[in-house]
Amino acid sequence: MINILWQRSRAIWQHRQWRGPILIGTAVLSIGLILAGLIRGWHDLLHYAWGFDWVPLTLGSLVYALTLACVMTGWMVIMRSLRVKATWRQNAKCYLYSWMARRLPTPAPYLTSRVLLYEEIGVPKRLTSLGLIWENVLLIAASALLVLLMLPITPIVGDHIPKLGVLATVAASMLFVVHPGLLTWVVNRVLLRFGRAPLEVGLRAPTTALALVIYAASWSLGGLILFFLIRTMYPLEWAMLPFIVQCWALSGLVSYTTFFLPISFGVREVTLSYLLSLAIPLSVAIVIVVLVRVWNMVNELFWAFIVYKL
Numbered sequence: 001m002i003n004i005l006w007q008r009s010r011a012i013w014q015h016r017q018w019r020g021p022i023l024i025g026t027a028v029l030s031i032g033l034i035l036a037g038l039i040r041g042w043h044d045l046l047h048y049a050w051g052f053d054w055v056p057l058t059l060g061s062l063v064y065a066l067t068l069a070c071v072m073t074g075w076m077v078i079m080r081s082l083r084v085k086a087t088w089r090q091n092a093k094c095y096l097y098s099w100m101a102r103r104l105p106t107p108a109p110y111l112t113s114r115v116l117l118y119e120e121i122g123v124p125k126r127l128t129s130l131g132l133i134w135e136n137v138l139l140i141a142a143s144a145l146l147v148l149l150m151l152p153i154t155p156i157v158g159d160h161i162p163k164l165g166v167l168a169t170v171a172a173s174m175l176f177v178v179h180p181g182l183l184t185w186v187v188n189r190v191l192l193r194f195g196r197a198p199l200e201v202g203l204r205a206p207t208t209a210l211a212l213v214i215y216a217a218s219w220s221l222g223g224l225i226l227f228f229l230i231r232t233m234y235p236l237e238w239a240m241l242p243f244i245v246q247c248w249a250l251s252g253l254v255s256y257t258t259f260f261l262p263i264s265f266g267v268r269e270v271t272l273s274y275l276l277s278l279a280i281p282l283s284v285a286i287v288i289v290v291l292v293r294v295w296n297m298v299n300e301l302f303w304a305f306i307v308y309k310l
Helices: 002-014 016-040 042-047 054-081 088-103 108-120 125-153 163-178 181-193 205-231 238-257 267-276 282-309
Strands: none
Touching (some): 054 282, 088 108, 088 282, 108 125, 125 163, 125 205, 125 238, 163 205, 205 238, 238 267
8 A cells, every 4th residue: 555655656756747837736735824824823923022132043043053063073974884986075075065945845956966066076876875864864863852741741732742652753753763774774775776886885884873863863852943043032941941952853744755745845843833732822823934944044144154164
């Protein structure tokens, strides 16, 4: 059944006449949900005492640099384990330049740019592609594990999410972390099916465990950034920090598990807005989420420019 659904969805997506309507439809749906939330909470927006505090924003910018260092380190650990010989500067450029393309509606520009950037420095496409697979698997594993471990201290989130789904995601992703050879076996089976030579490199359990810790730290720091950005406009107590970290990790988990589907555009913003509305007025949460997206894009451009000048 799963194979049939996959083949049918792949056939639909390969027809160009379907791509535009699917992308437009999902974009309209995501934007429509956000606008509906704003309209529903219009009264809260009009009567909210808007303010702006530069101190949390500055702190968020500092933490962003640390978070970026974490995710880039995780990527470099993966690529080094795949025997890719590249300097930290080359890795940083390839990572940051391609990462900005992740904001586009489809994953193709992000994946293609990462592969092509590494190909320019002599890295085979198949190795970069394997690294991308590992990056997404480990990011999913880290976010799902963080969400699961924080459920006892964030009951407000636990009562509104499918715990069984989170547990299943943790179990599936951690299987690859504990037995990384399993992913290599799956990839090689696919390569052989298409008449390609199997890969002779792969990750080992100590490497996957290290990358998992790094990515878990990056998710936690990302939640701290979101907390600081919220505090620039909304008086959120420090006691709510675990809740915000949980929201960030969970919205990231949803985003990464749907990333390779054409329905992924706007999924994170909608999910994060819903989760934050459990503690913040929905309309205010939507405004914050939109501003967070813009703020992240500005920071990505800034650090990409810094790396370009190095």
